[in-house]
Amino acid sequence: TQLLEQSPQFLSIQEGENLTVYCNSSSVFSSLQWYRQEPGEGPVLLVTVVTGGEVKKLKRLTFQFGDARKDSSLHITAAQPGDTGLYLCAGDNAGNNRKLIWGLGTSLAVNP
Protein backbone atom coordinates (compact mmCIF):
# COMPACT_ATOMS: atom_id res chain seq x y z
CA THR A 1 0.00 0.00 0.00
CA GLN A 2 1.41 3.35 -0.99
CA LEU A 3 1.52 5.95 1.71
CA LEU A 4 2.42 9.58 1.83
CA GLU A 5 3.67 10.69 5.21
CA GLN A 6 3.55 14.33 6.12
CA SER A 7 5.48 16.03 8.88
CA PRO A 8 4.98 17.72 11.13
CA GLN A 9 1.36 16.82 11.74
CA PHE A 10 0.71 20.06 13.62
CA LEU A 11 2.58 23.34 13.58
CA SER A 12 1.83 26.54 15.47
CA ILE A 13 4.08 29.51 14.81
CA GLN A 14 4.17 33.28 15.11
CA GLU A 15 3.60 35.63 12.22
CA GLY A 16 6.84 36.32 10.38
CA GLU A 17 8.49 32.97 11.06
CA ASN A 18 9.64 30.57 8.36
CA LEU A 19 8.57 26.93 8.20
CA THR A 20 9.00 23.80 6.13
CA VAL A 21 6.51 20.97 5.70
CA TYR A 22 7.57 17.58 4.37
CA CYS A 23 5.83 14.92 2.32
CA ASN A 24 7.65 11.58 2.10
CA SER A 25 7.09 8.20 0.55
CA SER A 26 9.04 5.08 -0.33
CA SER A 27 7.26 5.02 -3.69
CA VAL A 28 7.98 7.00 -6.84
CA PHE A 29 5.32 9.38 -8.09
CA SER A 30 4.96 10.74 -11.59
CA SER A 31 3.67 13.99 -10.14
CA LEU A 32 2.78 15.44 -6.79
CA GLN A 33 0.29 18.08 -5.82
CA TRP A 34 -0.01 20.37 -2.82
CA TYR A 35 -3.43 21.54 -1.64
CA ARG A 36 -4.43 23.93 1.12
CA GLN A 37 -7.68 23.46 2.99
CA GLU A 38 -9.01 26.36 5.03
CA PRO A 39 -11.41 25.70 7.93
CA GLY A 40 -14.90 24.93 6.67
CA GLU A 41 -13.83 24.68 3.03
CA GLY A 42 -12.66 22.06 0.56
CA PRO A 43 -9.00 21.67 -0.46
CA VAL A 44 -7.69 24.03 -3.14
CA LEU A 45 -4.74 23.20 -5.38
CA LEU A 46 -1.60 25.25 -4.79
CA VAL A 47 0.85 23.61 -7.17
CA THR A 48 1.71 20.47 -9.14
CA VAL A 49 5.32 19.34 -9.46
CA VAL A 50 6.26 16.86 -12.14
CA THR A 51 10.03 16.72 -12.72
CA GLY A 52 12.51 15.35 -10.18
CA GLY A 53 14.34 18.25 -8.53
CA GLU A 54 11.76 20.76 -9.73
CA VAL A 55 11.28 23.92 -7.67
CA LYS A 56 8.19 26.07 -7.99
CA LYS A 57 7.47 29.34 -6.23
CA LEU A 58 4.11 30.84 -5.40
CA LYS A 59 4.75 34.19 -3.72
CA ARG A 60 6.14 33.28 -0.27
CA LEU A 61 5.66 29.53 -0.83
CA THR A 62 8.42 27.40 -2.35
CA PHE A 63 7.71 23.82 -3.41
CA GLN A 64 10.36 21.26 -4.25
CA PHE A 65 10.03 17.77 -5.71
CA GLY A 66 12.76 15.36 -4.66
CA ASP A 67 15.26 14.20 -7.27
CA ALA A 68 13.96 10.65 -7.01
CA ARG A 69 10.32 11.84 -7.08
CA LYS A 70 9.60 10.15 -3.74
CA ASP A 71 9.34 13.24 -1.58
CA SER A 72 8.46 16.90 -1.62
CA SER A 73 8.73 19.92 0.63
CA LEU A 74 6.84 23.15 1.08
CA HIS A 75 8.68 26.12 2.55
CA ILE A 76 6.81 29.24 3.66
CA THR A 77 8.76 32.42 4.23
CA ALA A 78 7.51 35.06 6.66
CA ALA A 79 4.29 33.23 7.45
CA GLN A 80 1.11 35.26 7.80
CA PRO A 81 -2.18 34.46 9.57
CA GLY A 82 -3.75 33.98 6.14
CA ASP A 83 -1.49 30.95 5.63
CA THR A 84 -3.36 29.11 8.38
CA GLY A 85 -4.89 25.89 7.16
CA LEU A 86 -4.39 22.22 6.46
CA TYR A 87 -1.70 21.49 3.86
CA LEU A 88 -2.18 18.24 1.98
CA CYS A 89 0.13 16.56 -0.48
CA ALA A 90 -1.24 14.10 -3.02
CA GLY A 91 0.77 11.89 -5.37
CA ASP A 92 -0.06 10.33 -8.70
CA ASN A 93 1.46 6.86 -8.91
CA ALA A 94 0.95 6.70 -12.69
CA GLY A 95 -0.80 3.39 -12.28
CA ASN A 96 -4.08 2.42 -13.78
CA ASN A 97 -6.13 2.99 -10.68
CA ARG A 98 -6.59 6.66 -11.54
CA LYS A 99 -6.55 7.91 -8.00
CA LEU A 100 -4.32 10.21 -6.04
CA ILE A 101 -2.55 8.98 -2.93
CA TRP A 102 -3.21 11.54 -0.20
CA GLY A 103 -1.06 12.44 2.78
CA LEU A 104 -2.52 12.90 6.25
CA GLY A 105 -1.90 16.64 6.16
CA THR A 106 -0.06 19.26 8.19
CA SER A 107 -2.27 21.55 10.21
CA LEU A 108 -0.65 25.00 10.34
CA ALA A 109 -1.69 27.82 12.66
CA VAL A 110 -0.01 31.20 12.22
CA ASN A 111 -0.62 33.43 15.20
CA PRO A 112 -0.66 37.23 14.84
Added chain:
Amino acid sequence: DTAVSQTPKYLVTQMGNDKSIKCEQNLGHDTMYWYKQDSKKFLKIMFSYNNKELIINETVPNRFSPKSPDKAHLNLHINSLELGDSAVYFCASSQGVGGRKETQYFGPGTRLLVL
Protein backbone atom coordinates in the same frame (compact mmCIF):
# COMPACT_ATOMS: atom_id res chain seq x y z
CA ASP B 1 -20.55 31.12 -9.91
CA THR B 2 -19.92 28.06 -7.78
CA ALA B 3 -17.83 25.49 -9.62
CA VAL B 4 -18.61 22.45 -7.45
CA SER B 5 -21.64 22.68 -5.21
CA GLN B 6 -22.96 20.26 -2.62
CA THR B 7 -26.22 20.12 -0.72
CA PRO B 8 -26.86 20.10 2.11
CA LYS B 9 -23.91 21.75 3.85
CA TYR B 10 -24.98 20.35 7.22
CA LEU B 11 -26.86 17.13 7.86
CA VAL B 12 -27.84 15.93 11.32
CA THR B 13 -29.78 12.70 11.46
CA GLN B 14 -30.58 9.68 13.59
CA MET B 15 -28.88 6.35 13.36
CA GLY B 16 -30.66 4.00 10.98
CA ASN B 17 -31.99 6.71 8.68
CA ASP B 18 -31.34 6.91 4.93
CA LYS B 19 -29.98 10.17 3.52
CA SER B 20 -28.66 11.58 0.25
CA ILE B 21 -26.05 14.21 -0.54
CA LYS B 22 -26.13 15.92 -3.92
CA CYS B 23 -23.23 17.25 -5.95
CA GLU B 24 -23.15 19.29 -9.13
CA GLN B 25 -20.24 20.72 -11.11
CA ASN B 26 -20.54 23.38 -13.80
CA LEU B 27 -16.96 23.07 -15.04
CA GLY B 28 -17.69 20.63 -17.84
CA HIS B 29 -15.39 18.06 -16.21
CA ASP B 30 -15.49 14.39 -17.09
CA THR B 31 -14.59 12.91 -13.70
CA MET B 32 -16.24 13.33 -10.32
CA TYR B 33 -15.30 11.97 -6.90
CA TRP B 34 -16.61 11.44 -3.41
CA TYR B 35 -14.20 11.72 -0.48
CA LYS B 36 -14.70 11.19 3.24
CA GLN B 37 -12.68 13.32 5.68
CA ASP B 38 -12.70 12.03 9.23
CA SER B 39 -12.09 13.88 12.47
CA LYS B 40 -8.33 13.45 12.02
CA LYS B 41 -8.58 15.25 8.66
CA PHE B 42 -7.58 12.21 6.63
CA LEU B 43 -9.03 12.52 3.13
CA LYS B 44 -10.08 9.12 1.84
CA ILE B 45 -11.45 8.51 -1.62
CA MET B 46 -14.70 6.57 -1.78
CA PHE B 47 -15.84 6.62 -5.40
CA SER B 48 -14.97 8.11 -8.75
CA TYR B 49 -17.06 8.37 -11.90
CA ASN B 50 -15.87 9.19 -15.40
CA ASN B 51 -18.61 10.16 -17.83
CA LYS B 52 -21.21 8.46 -15.64
CA GLU B 53 -19.16 5.26 -15.42
CA LEU B 54 -17.85 4.04 -12.07
CA ILE B 55 -14.04 3.85 -12.23
CA ILE B 56 -13.00 3.79 -8.58
CA ASN B 57 -14.86 1.96 -5.87
CA GLU B 58 -12.84 1.76 -2.70
CA THR B 59 -13.58 -0.52 0.21
CA VAL B 60 -16.73 1.24 1.28
CA PRO B 61 -19.73 -0.41 2.95
CA ASN B 62 -22.42 -1.20 0.43
CA ARG B 63 -24.73 1.05 2.43
CA PHE B 64 -23.09 3.81 0.38
CA SER B 65 -24.32 3.99 -3.20
CA PRO B 66 -23.24 6.66 -5.68
CA LYS B 67 -25.47 7.65 -8.57
CA SER B 68 -24.50 9.72 -11.58
CA PRO B 69 -27.54 10.74 -13.66
CA ASP B 70 -25.28 12.75 -15.98
CA LYS B 71 -21.64 13.77 -16.00
CA ALA B 72 -22.36 17.03 -14.16
CA HIS B 73 -23.95 15.30 -11.16
CA LEU B 74 -22.76 12.70 -8.69
CA ASN B 75 -25.02 12.00 -5.75
CA LEU B 76 -24.28 9.87 -2.70
CA HIS B 77 -27.00 7.87 -1.02
CA ILE B 78 -26.37 6.34 2.40
CA ASN B 79 -28.63 3.67 3.85
CA SER B 80 -28.97 2.71 7.52
CA LEU B 81 -26.69 5.43 8.80
CA GLU B 82 -24.28 4.50 11.60
CA LEU B 83 -22.46 6.61 14.16
CA GLY B 84 -19.15 5.99 12.37
CA ASP B 85 -20.50 7.62 9.22
CA SER B 86 -20.19 11.01 10.90
CA ALA B 87 -17.62 12.94 8.91
CA VAL B 88 -17.26 15.63 6.27
CA TYR B 89 -18.02 14.38 2.76
CA PHE B 90 -16.42 16.20 -0.15
CA CYS B 91 -17.38 16.04 -3.77
CA ALA B 92 -14.69 16.91 -6.33
CA SER B 93 -14.26 16.98 -10.09
CA SER B 94 -11.40 16.98 -12.58
CA GLN B 95 -11.09 17.45 -16.32
CA GLY B 96 -9.78 14.14 -17.58
CA VAL B 97 -9.88 10.55 -16.54
CA GLY B 98 -8.72 11.21 -13.03
CA GLY B 99 -5.43 11.18 -11.09
CA ARG B 100 -2.54 12.21 -13.20
CA LYS B 101 -1.51 15.82 -12.71
CA GLU B 102 -5.06 17.03 -12.98
CA THR B 103 -6.36 19.62 -10.61
CA GLN B 104 -9.21 18.38 -8.49
CA TYR B 105 -11.82 21.00 -7.66
CA PHE B 106 -13.55 20.38 -4.38
CA GLY B 107 -16.99 21.35 -3.17
CA PRO B 108 -17.49 23.04 0.21
CA GLY B 109 -18.23 19.75 1.96
CA THR B 110 -21.25 18.24 3.70
CA ARG B 111 -20.91 17.88 7.46
CA LEU B 112 -22.79 14.74 8.45
CA LEU B 113 -23.52 14.06 12.10
CA VAL B 114 -25.25 10.82 13.01
CA LEU B 115 -26.79 10.75 16.47
